[in-house]
Amino acid sequence: MGVIFLIAGHHLKDPGASGNGYQENKLTIEMRDLIATRIRQLSPGTILWIDDDRDTLTQVIAKVNAVATADDYLLDVHFDAAASPKASGATVFVADGARDKSKSFGKDIVEFVSTILRIPNRGVRSEVLSNRKRLGILHTKASSALLEVGFISNPTDMANHEDWKHWAADEIARICIARVG
Numbered sequence: 001m002g003v004i005f006l007i008a009g010h011h012l013k014d015p016g017a018s019g020n021g022y023q024e025n026k027l028t029i030e031m032r033d034l035i036a037t038r039i040r041q042l043s044p045g046t047i048l049w050i051d052d053d054r055d056t057l058t059q060v061i062a063k064v065n066a067v068a069t070a071d072d073y074l075l076d077v078h079f080d081a082a083a084s085p086k087a088s089g090a091t092v093f094v095a096d097g098a099r100d101k102s103k104s105f106g107k108d109i110v111e112f113v114s115t116i117l118r119i120p121n122r123g124v125r126s127e128v129l130s131n132r133k134r135l136g137i138l139h140t141k142a143s144s145a146l147l148e149v150g151f152i153s154n155p156t157d158m159a160n161h162e163d164w165k166h167w168a169a170d171e172i173a174r175i176c177i178a179r180v181g
C-alpha cells in the first residue's frame with residue numbers, strides 16, 4: 001500500500017503570498033489539515049505523511065526523498081497570487097515530463113476543486129510554466145501534484161474557498177485514498 005504525502009506549502013517562517021486579509025502559509029496548513037482529517041475519518045488504515053511546519057522546503061524535500069517510493073502520492077497545497085484581483089481559478093503543476101500517474105492525479109484534483117469552489121479550472125500545467133520554473137517537491141519518487149487552490153488576490157476565490165473548503169478537502173481526500181488503494 002502506498003503512502004500519501006500531504007504538504008502545506010511554505011512554513012511557519014515563510015508566509016508565502018498574502019491578500020484579502022489572508023496569509024498563504026496559514027491557508028495551506030489549514031487545508032492540509034482538513035484533507036488529513038478527512039482521510040483519517042474515511043480510511044483510518046491509509047498511511048499519511050504530514051510535513052512539519054517548522055521545516056524549510058529543502059528540509060521537507062530531503063525527508064520525503066528519504067522514504068518515498070513509486071507507489072506513493074504527494075500533494076503540495078498552495079494558493080496563487082497575481083497583481084490583478086481578477087486572476088481566478090485552480091491550477092495544478094506537475095513535473096516537466098511527469099508520468100501519467102501524476103498527471104491524472106493532478107487532473108482529478110484540479111477538476112474537483114474548481115467545480116466545488118465554482119472558479120475556473122486552469123488545468124494541469126508543467127512546472128516550467130510556474131514562477132520558479134522547477135519545483136523540487138515534484139521530483140521525489142512519489143507521483144506528485146502541486147495544487148494552487150485559488151487566488152489569494154481574488155476576493156471571490158477566497159470567499160468561495162471559505163464557504164466550500166470542507167467539500168474540496170473531502171473530494172481531495174477521496175481521490176488520495178482511491179489512488180493508494
Ligand SMILES: [Zn+2]
Nearest residue numbers: 009016078079
Ligand atoms: Zn505558495
